[in-house]
Amino acid sequence: MSMQSPWLILVAGLLGVFVGMIAMIAFRYSEKSQTEVPERTEPELADDIIRVLAVVRSAVIVLGPGDVVLRASPAAYALGMVRGEYLVHDQVREVVEQVRATGEIVDEELELQRGSQRDLVIVGVRVAYLTNEVVVIFAEDHTQARRIEQIRQDFSVNVSHELKTPVGAISLLAETLESAANDPEAVRRFAGKTKQEAVRLAALVHDLIELSRLQSASALMDVRLVEVDDVIAQAAEDVRVIAQGREQDITLPEASTWRVYGDEALLVAAIRNLLTNASAYSPKNSSIQIALSRKDGMVGIEVLDHGIGLSEQDQERIFERFYRSDPARARDTGGTGLGLSIVKHIAQDHGGQITVWSAPGQGSTFTLWIPESQEESDSHHNDIENEEGNRSA
Structure with a gap:
């Protein structure tokens, strides 16, 4: 009994060391498993949805969980709305967040900075929730349309102002002529000014007609x-x-x-x-x-x-x-x-x-x-x- 005791003690010690190593390995594995981020599986888009998005004329951006860009058309990149896998503008992200919260389709017109450049673009966006945390953004560049609309408004205002000046002057001069009928010198002076304003008015109307004709498809007549x-x-x-x-x-x-x-x-x-x-x-x-x-x-x-x-x-x-x-x-x-x-x-x-x-x-x-x-x-x-x-x- 006394001879076997040292061997038993040695075996027990080795067994304890082995069990300790197993426990340590298990602990390290458990700790690593808790700290590792599970691999993300991106949602798959149905083939019919991809075909529809491919023929849409608008710029298209498809977002997955975490607003990661799953798919974006070249027009979306041209507008500067996408960089890498993420949206560029906070305004667009806010609209997406609203759609995710309510599930409703949202239409907005946003003024966005084009990438890192200074020029601004006016973009009409329509954001909708599809399925499986997928959100789709349709975007249209309204910059040129808004610019043309502003030019037309300015043109109308300017025409009204420019026409009002000679018309008002002619009306005032006519009243003055009527009151100065007994003064030949005053009549000649005011008649000359009336003629001058009439010539100015005729020139303005002529130029307006000419400018309108030049903007037509058949401007070159001969x-x-x-x-x-x-x-x-x-x-x-x-x-x-x-x-x-x-x-x-x-x-x-x-x-x-x-x-x-x-x-x-x-x-x-x-x-x-x-x-x-x-x-x-x-x-x-x-x-x-x-x-x-x-x-x-x-x-x-x-x-x-x-x-x-x-x-x-x-x-x-x-x-x-x-x-x-x-x-x-x-x-x-x-x-x-x-x-x-x-x-x-x-x-x-x-x-x-x-x-x-x-x-x-x-x-x-x-x-x-x-x-x-x-x-x-x-x-x-x-x-x-x-x-x-x-x-x-």
Whole structure:
């Protein structure tokens, strides 16, 4: 018995150590199991739902538990609403939270910052709860529609204001004429002012009609091959009397053979408006130059003045309807505030554009760019070939 006792003690000790190790391993495993996050199984979308979402024209975002993005269309990324697997904007997340709480469909129009950029977009969102904690967001970009609506509202307000001024003046002058019937000198003076306001009103109505016509699908009524020199000469002749009254000279460019396709009457109107604008904002005893240039298949008709010039802010808005960089001068000259807007639409209707360079106190240069006719390019090429042939002969 005494000989077996040490062996029993050793076996018991080894058994205790083994049991302790097993207990420690079990404890560590239990602790690890409690701290590990169970793998998330994302809800699966039915095939028919995926097919429907694929053909929807709106931007689409499908959210799972925790508002994790399960699926997002390219338009959603373009609007800057999704980054990685999560929504970008707190406003959208708040709407989603409301839908999850109530289960009802919610429609909202939100003003969102586009990603990390500064520009804002107006987005109409429709959020609905599907099933299995899945929420779907449909988004439409309303930015352009709201901008057009604002332009229309501003246009209506401006037209009402601009028409009210000459109409009110004519009405007041008519009453004054009636009361001054026995004073021939007063009658002549007020009749002259009445005529001036009537001319201003007629010019405004004409420009409004012209601008409305230019925005229609059939703005170009008589498209044909137009000689650039003829257009410039006609426009300069139309404005020459006004310029001479302000002691201003109009200098024409050297003769060219350049031609463009377009409506000659509209092109003359565009250059005439540029010349009239240059005359109105230039001092007496100054000159207005017209120059020609070519670039990338476009003919540039440049109108240069030595007037008051434009600030950078004015240059950004100068082609807006009724915008005037100097309202007081515009009233004195009878400008309608629509001339440069008309020029912009004429350029666009001809597939061209209008650009401006200016600086305060250094004058302005407006350039009307119109695509050069292919016939002119071919003719120029043929002239070169004929000249080379004559030299070789």
